Amino acid sequence: MAVARVLDAGMADRVKVSLTGARDGRGFLFRTLLQLALLLTVVILAALLVQVLTLGWETLATRLGDFLTAESRSRAHEAGVFQGLRGTLWIGVITTLVAFPLGVSAAVYLEEYAPRNRMTAFIELNIRNLAGVPSVVYGILAYTIFVTLLRPVTGGKTALSGALAVAVLVLPVVIITSAEAIRAVPDSLREAGFGVGATRWEVIRSHVLPYAAPGILTGTLLSLGRALGEAAPLILVGAVAGSVGYSGGLLDPGQLREQFTAMPIVIATWSTNARPGFDQITAAAIVVLLVVVLMANAAAIGLRNRFEKKR
Amino acid sequence: MTVDLDSAVVAKGAVAPPAPLPVLTANDLQVYYGDFQAVRNVHLAIPRNEIVAMIGPSGCGKSTVLRCFNRMNELIDGCRVTGHVCYHGVDLYDPRVDAVEVRRRIGMVFQKPNPFPKSVYENVVFGPRIAGVARAEFDGIVESSLRKAALWDEVKDRLKASALGLSGGQQQRLCIARAIASNPDVLLMDEPCSALDPIATGRIEDLMHELKADYTIVIVTHNMQQAARVSDRTAFFTVEVSSDSDRRTGVLVEYDDTEKIFSNPSDSRTENYVTGRFG
Numbered sequence: 354m355a356v357a358r359v360l361d362a363g364m365a366d367r368v369k370v371s372l373t374g375a376r377d378g379r380g381f382l383f384r385t386l387l388q389l390a391l392l393l394t395v396v397i398l399a400a401l402l403v404q405v406l407t408l409g410w411e412t413l414a415t416r417l418g419d420f421l422t423a424e425s426r427s428r429a430h431e432a433g434v435f436q437g438l439r440g441t442l443w444i445g446v447i448t449t450l451v452a453f454p455l456g457v458s459a460a461v462y463l464e465e466y467a468p469r470n471r472m473t474a475f476i477e478l479n480i481r482n483l484a485g486v487p488s489v490v491y492g493i494l495a496y497t498i499f500v501t502l503l504r505p506v507t508g509g510k511t512a513l514s515g516a517l518a519v520a521v522l523v524l525p526v527v528i529i530t531s532a533e534a535i536r537a538v539p540d541s542l543r544e545a546g547f548g549v550g551a552t553r554w555e556v557i558r559s560h561v562l563p564y565a566a567p568g569i570l571t572g573t574l575l576s577l578g579r580a581l582g583e584a585a586p587l588i589l590v591g592a593v594a595g596s597v598g599y600s601g602g603l604l605d606p607g608q609l610r611e612q613f614t615a616m617p618i619v620i621a622t623w624s625t626n627a628r629p630g631f632d633q634i635t636a637a638a639i640v641v642l643l644v645v646v647l648m649a650n651a652a653a654i655g656l657r658n659r660f661e662k663k664r
Numbered sequence: 665m666t667v668d669l670d671s672a673v674v675a676k677g678a679v680a681p682p683a684p685l686p687v688l689t690a691n692d693l694q695v696y697y698g699d700f701q702a703v704r705n706v707h708l709a710i711p712r713n714e715i716v717a718m719i720g721p722s723g724c725g726k727s728t729v730l731r732c733f734n735r736m737n738e739l740i741d742g743c744r745v746t747g748h749v750c751y752h753g754v755d756l757y758d759p760r761v762d763a764v765e766v767r768r769r770i771g772m773v774f775q776k777p778n779p780f781p782k783s784v785y786e787n788v789v790f791g792p793r794i795a796g797v798a799r800a801e802f803d804g805i806v807e808s809s810l811r812k813a814a815l816w817d818e819v820k821d822r823l824k825a826s827a828l829g830l831s832g833g834q835q836q837r838l839c840i841a842r843a844i845a846s847n848p849d850v851l852l853m854d855e856p857c858s859a860l861d862p863i864a865t866g867r868i869e870d871l872m873h874e875l876k877a878d879y880t881i882v883i884v885t886h887n888m889q890q891a892a893r894v895s896d897r898t899a900f901f902t903v904e905v906s907s908d909s910d911r912r913t914g915v916l917v918e919y920d921d922t923e924k925i926f927s928n929p930s931d932s933r934t935e936n937y938v939t940g941r942f943g
Contacts, residue, residue, distance in 0.1 A: 469741050541778040545839070547739060549791035549846050550768030559790070560780060 405643075409636030420637060425596045425619060429630025434638050436597045437619035440512055441645060443608045444615055445581055447516030448523060453573055455520075456527030460569075463528070464535040465557055477532075484525035491522045492589025500590050510591030512613035518586040523576045530572025534565040567657040574653030578646040584617035594622045616642040685752075687712045687850055687880045688733055688770075692747035695728050695737065703728050703914040706747075708899060710850075715872060715881045717891035717922065720901035721937070725914020726884045729901070730852050733882060734770040735763040751850075768795060771843030775855040777835035779827035779842070784810075784819050787827045787838055791846030805845050812878075813841035814871050833864025840871065844879075851875065853883040857890065869894050888938060891922065898925040900934045 412420055416430075423433025467473045495518030499507050507514045538561050546556035562569075588594075592614050599611035620642065623635040686709035693706040703725035710716050718726040731737045732749050735756060749756045756766055768791070779787050788806045797805070806823065810816040815837040819830070827838055836856060843851055853872075857865040872881055872894050885891050891898050899919040903912045918925065918934045929935045 539778075541774065541776060542780065544736065544739070544772075544774060545778040545780060545842075546790075547736065548734075548767060548772040548774070549794075549842060550764050550766075551790070551794050552764050555794050559794075564781065 405636045405639050408633055409638075409640050412634050412637035413640060420634070421641070425614070425622075427628075429626075429628065429634050432623075432634055434616065434619055434641055435603070436614050437616040437638070438641065438645070439601070439603050439605075439608055440515070440592070440597075440613040440615035440618075441581055441642070442603065443512045443606070443613075444516040444519055444587075445577065445649065447513065447609065448520045448580065449577060451517065451520040452523050452527050452577070456524050456573065457531045457569060459524075459528045460531035460535055461557060461562075464532050465553065465561065480525050480528050484529055487585075488522055488583050489585045489589065491518060492586035494518075495521060495586055495590050508610040510612055511610050513609040514590045515587045515592060515613060515615065516609070518590050519580045519583065522583065522586055523573075523580045526576040527573050530576065531565070531569045534568025534572065535561060537568060538564045563660070566660040570656045570660065571653050574649055574656075578649045578653075581646055581649065582617050582642060584615075584621050587615050587618055588621075592618045594618060616645065685712065686710055687752060688882070689750045690729065690732065690747070691750070693729065693732060693749060694746045695725065695732060696744040696746075697740070698742045700911060701913050704904075706916045708916065708919055710880060710882060711897075712880050713876055713878075714896040715876055715883060715894055717895035717898045718882065718884045718901060719886075719888060719891045719898060719937075720914070720917075721903060722886075723912055723914065724901035724903045726899075726901045727854050728914065729916075730854055730882060730884050733850070733852055734767050734772055736767070736772065738763060768846050769848050770850040770852060771846055771848035773836070773839050773843055773851065773853045773856045776859050777832055777839055779830070779835050779838050781826065781828055783824045784827050784830070784838060785823040787842050788845045791842060795846060809841040809845040810838075812844050812875065813837045814867060814874075815841055831864070833860050833867060836860060836864070836868060837871065840868075840875075844875075848879070850880045850882070853881065855884055855886060858886060865890070888926075892926050895922045898922040900925060900929075900931075900937060902933055902937070 420433045421438065422435050423431060424436055425434075426432040463473065463477060467476075495514065499514040499517045500509055503514075507517065542560050542564060543556055546560050551559070584592075591612070593612055594614070597612055597614050599608065599613070601607045601611070616638065620635055620638045623631050623638060626635075688708075688710040690706050690708040693703065693708075694701065695703040706725075706729055708729070718730060720726050728737065732745055733751075733756075737743045737745060745757060751766070751770065754761065780790065782790075785802075785806055788809050789802045792802065792805050807816060807820075810819060815834060818834060819825075819838075822829075827835065830838060836859075840851070840856075857868050860868065869890065872883070875881060883891075883895065897920065900917045901914050902917050904915050905912050918929060918931045920930070924930075925934060926938050929938065935941075
């Protein structure tokens with residue numbers, strides 16, 4: 354009896370020791386480093402926002418309406434972003450209309466129809482590489498094709514050419530994100546469809562696409578938001594760095610066949626202008642562009658939530 | 665030989681069909697994945713309105729054979745089937761036969777319940793909808809299919825609710841209802857109870873006994889008691905490891921009345937397996 358009790362006590366000690374253990378020093382360090390990484394990102398973002406907002410606040414607070422409807426002028430207190438906004442709006446619309454159906458179709462073909470062979474793998478690899486090509490390169494390509502070769506269709510250095518340049522730029526990203534969303538659809542769902550005698554097209558339309566839609570929409574619209582801030586390809590297809598002669602309204606599609614400018618161009622031009630007041634209106638224009646991009650992202654999230662509820 | 669599935673079905677409806685004309689037959693069936701042979705020399709005849717169970721250890725090719733019966737295998741890249749699988753005398757692998765049409769006549773229930781992420785109602789009517797059945801008939805089809813699958817009373821008040829809200833057993837019965845709704849005459853079931861608890865399994869087994877009156881059923885199962893309980897005939901498959909390489913190929917060892925397979929099998933390998941002495 355006594356021996357047993359002694360043994361028990363020994364056991365209890367050992368258990369207590371092994372449960373308490375040494376503090377996990379490395380784990381703590383690792384966790385701290387991860388937190389610092391996140392903190393740094395948030396701080397950079399916050400600093401950016403604060404700087405832009407404080408600098409641009411006066412313009413936005415005192416003459417927002419005027420700033421949104423006025424054209425680019427040589428005097429800062431009279432200048433506005435209307436033409437840039439109009440250009441960016443139409444570029445966004447046409448880019449979506451071109452890149453979305455084209456990209457999703459290509460992704461569906463790659464994932465659901467194309468045979469799994471070397472050719473397909475080669476094409477996929479190249480699409481991935483295209484997504485990493487700098488936007489200036491797309492600008493040169495777009496100049497050659499859309500401004501020069503397709504001048505009868507695009508009208509040369511027009512918003513349409515700019516939009517097609519941006520569409521080509523986002524196309525690889527749209528294809529890749531859509532393909533990944535389609536790949537994430539469980540095979541059991543496809544089998545269920547085929548099992549009751551659906552054709553491949555019926556399985557894709559009724560089950561694969563609805564299931565993949567949230568992923569496709571999120572990826573596509575986020576890449577679009579990013580592309581709306583691109584200045585390089587637009588400069589190469591001939592976006593105007595000052596005031597545009599064309600005077601249509603914001604929603605006038607006539608812009609497509611006319612010379613154009615866009616928000617990132619306006620920002621880039623103003624930011625190099627040394628005259629007084631231009632720092633401030635540059636910041637204000639950045640805020641406007643940010644709001645436009647945020648609105649596109651909000652639309653993406655709204656659409657995704659709707660599709661997720663449906664599925 | 666005719667390749668017209670419709671005439672085959674008409675023949676089925678003719679007065680008093682000659683007694684045990686098999687619904688499905690496999691002759692000299694070989695299945696390859698790439699250059700690897702998965703199943704060798706299967707000969708099998710499945711009579712009308714019977715339940716045939718396919719049992720055997722993992723990797724013996726029983727699911728592969730099942731999927732040959734409605735050409736689901738060809739959705740897998742690199743899968744190749746030789747030999748003949750006949751449905752009412754029509755070779756399913758004849759190039760003129762449409763796999764989509766085959767799957768409308770030979771329905772399938774899978775291992776994991778896989779309802780569409782849609783409403784109960786939409787799950788059931790998907791088959792009829794793509795087959796071009798008139799919308800007016802949908803309500804009737806939904807009720808009769810769900811009744812046959814013994815699910816109607818549980819879901820009749822929530823036909824518009826998502827199928828994903830049902831329990832696992834209910835989902836599997838919904839999948840059976842979905843298969844029935846396309847009005848097939850054969851149901852292939854690939855381990856339909858392996859993801860279910862014993863109570864749900866019991867309900868599905870009872871259901872199979874009822875469905876036997878209208879359908880011919882082929883079931884793959886890992887559960888020997890289940891095979892013994894539900895089936896009229898049992899096919900025992902095993903794995904043969906080739907001596908010169910490490911290739912494992914499935915072969916059909918024995919196919920007979922279930923009673924005989926479980927009480928007095930002809931092959932010692934079958935006996936070892938059903939008595940639990942298999943390696």
